[in-house]
Amino acid sequence: MFGFFKKKKAPEQVSDMPCVLAIADCISRSNPAVHADLEQCLNEPAAYAARFAERFEERGIDAAACDADTLCWIAMVDELEAVHDLIGVDGSSEPEDFLWAVSQLNGGGKPDFSGLDLSEDGDVFQWCAVCNAYLRQQDMLLCGVDIDSDDLQLILVTTAEYDKISALAEQAGHRIAPAETL
Numbered sequence: 001m002f003g004f005f006k007k008k009k010a011p012e013q014v015s016d017m018p019c020v021l022a023i024a025d026c027i028s029r030s031n032p033a034v035h036a037d038l039e040q041c042l043n044e045p046a047a048y049a050a051r052f053a054e055r056f057e058e059r060g061i062d063a064a065a066c067d068a069d070t071l072c073w074i075a076m077v078d079e080l081e082a083v084h085d086l087i088g089v090d091g092s093s094e095p096e097d098f099l100w101a102v103s104q105l106n107g108g109g110k111p112d113f114s115g116l117d118l119s120e121d122g123d124v125f126q127w128c129a130v131c132n133a134y135l136r137q138q139d140m141l142l143c144g145v146d147i148d149s150d151d152l153q154l155i156l157v158t159t160a161e162y163d164k165i166s167a168l169a170e171q172a173g174h175r176i177a178p179a180e181t182l
Contacts, residue, residue: 037079
């Protein structure tokens with residue numbers, strides 16, 4: 001008797017993980033710790049969620065009930081924040097606190113934001129626009145990583161990196177955009 005061979009199904013993986021890994025590698029300049037932790041999130045999401053349960057709880061996320069794609073997107077943000085390639089900025093920040101925070105970001109050769117004049121009456125989105133007007137002269141951008149949070153998740157990238165990571169984020173069903181447009 002002849003039987004039919006069934007193809008083995010590949011183990012279920014997070015659909016946007018290759019994009020998330022590529023985005024994180026670009027922003028972190030291929031930081032091996034970031035990459036390894038995100039690979040664990042892909043291969044063992046429950047173990048990753050348990051390992052970093054406190055991070056997810058701080059964000060008000062039940063990691064055990066979270067879908068794998070969202071879990072990995074939030075994990076990317078947390079991993080980048082841990083190595084100072086991303087910083088969360090509160091919308092009620094003062095201009096000097098905002099400038100200090102963005103000056104702490106890795107990436108792009110550490111531009112000097114000290115000469116920027118940010119209006120006391122402005123908000124973080126207006127301040128991001130002022131920063132980006134200055135940064136565009138250096139082929140750089142301050143971008144936001146959208147995670148549906150009260151805080152603004154900021155990264156500093158070159159315009160070429162922005163083109164790459166924004167396309168990858170869109171492909172994965174997420175959003176990275178110039179910070180003033182979020």
